Amino acid sequence: MQVLKTDVVIIGAGAAGIRAALAASAKGADVVVISKAPVGMGGSTFSGITRGWGIQGLVGNERTDKNLKRFYDEIMQTGLGRCDPELVRILVEESGPRIEDLISFGLRFQKEDCGSYRRVRGCFSECRRAFMTEDFKNVKKTFRSMLNASSAKFIHGTVLELMVSDNQCLGAFVFRAPETLILVKAKATVLATGGAAAIFGDHLVEEGHIGEGYRLAHKAGARLENLEFIQFMLGVKSRGTPRMLPLGELRNGGVFLDNRGGDVLKRHIPDSELRMRSIDARLKHFPFSSRDVSGLIDIAIATERAQGGRVYWHSRKSNQPGEVFHFAHAQNGGVKIDDKAESTVSGLFAAGEVAAGPHGADRLGGCMMTATQVFGARAGHAAACHARRKTRNIEIQKIPESIRMAERFNKQREKTEPIDELIGDIRKTASAKLMILRKERGIKSCLNEIQSAEAQLEKMADQAPLSALKAKTVLAVMTMIATAALNRKQSLGSHYRCDGPHPTAAV
DSSP, X not given: OEEEEEEXXXXXXXXXXXXXXXXXXXXXXXXXXXXXXXXXXXXXXXOTTTOOOEEEOOOGGGOOHHHHHHHHHHHHHHHTTOSOHHHHHHHHHHHHHHHHHHHHTTOOBXXXXXXXXXXXXXXXXXXXXXXXXXXXXXXXXXXHHHHHHHTOEEEEOEEEEEEEETTEEEEEEEEETTTEEEEEEEEEEEEOOOOOGGGSSXXXXXXXXXXXXXXXXXXXXXXXXXXXXXXXXXXXXXXXEEEEOOGGGGGTTOEEEOTTSOBHHHHHSOOHHHHHHHHHHHTXXXXXXXXXXXXXXXXXXXXXXXXXXXXXXXXXXOSOOEEEEEEEEEESOEEEOOTTSBOSSBTEEEOGGGEESSOOSSOOTTHHHHHHHHHHHHHHHHHHHHHHHOOOOOOOSSOOHHHHHHTTTTSSOOOOHHHHHHHHHHHHHHHHHSSSSBOHHHHHHHHHHHHHHHHHHHHHTTXXXXXXXXXXXXXXXXXXXXXXXXXXXXXXXXXXXXXXXXXXXGO
């Protein structure tokens, strides 16, 4: 096993990880960034599915007390009581400076003909506050420039486990193919690993988004919260390729059809006035929410599919009709952090989608990217300060499970097919029982199937250790989400319990 010593290790090289590396380096820390994918190739920041993103913020003379308060109030109202007020205040106040940082590094946002920045309403927002990126190649180039400016060292590898002793995070064990195990001893560690939408069979993210950061943090003893709150988007699958549903066409001839060509919404929402109110409300946000009558649209579609039917999208404007699905998109919860982006484990920080607090039961559109920059910068800065104060090195007290697992890596050709089939089945279960329609019986059934899958996985682990590690992550994260969903009895925002007390607007 190789040993590498550094001040700060950052796990993940998306927007949050790169911003953390820049901030930590600026404080004079030695920084190592670990990522499964090359820079610019992984994470939601560089996802080829979205091809760009928006970011909420107030810049320059927009940062008045009135505007800052309105921004704060919108986030809190959208979060439905599940946001951390202090983290929301920080997000709002530091949004503008972090966007200006991005512009200074060359990130280009769309502009109007007059030369001013084009601003749009984010989901759940009534204010045109969000900036939209101009060019996807420019996004990648900008963040590569930021990482290069940080002087951080880069390791392409998989983090197996965090090194923890006496509730202090001391670094990470990293596997780098073909047969190298590296212990990165660090005085501070930053998780910036993104979310876990890919644990579902249908999702709008890269396949690698399975929530490694949640597994690592949980095993290290850190507290996680709000994991039941996940954004699910209506989308269409045409020739196997998912795309977002053009919600705007619902008012212009777009219709959901069942197997027999019948109108799904008319059957499930027979009251025409209520149906139109539901459509009007649904146009205000892409993610599903039980907060208002917009949720009736998604509930109708999910119910039709749960009853064994299929739903198809038909529109006069679209030449690409396809089957309608709900797709997992992003988490609103994760590792609980404080105002320095530190978790409940000393020396372990988190930023971006892996972290909880700035968002709640629903999330203002564009605020996730704001969080990557605001709390990425805070995490990097605080991690560097923590490393400066930390002088005592604590040695490994016991051999972690990951070392024993690494000893088996690449010793033989991996037989991945049985594990892939096992995880494929459990992902289908998650899509059926942990997406839009959740009920106690279904969630408990899902947990039972996860336990059964874990038992089967133990028998396969020696055949394909790397694939088994990925499978263990999927099962562990799915267990945490299912447990959180089971414990929240009442529908709230993106969490909908069809067997619990319903919000008045969505029944």
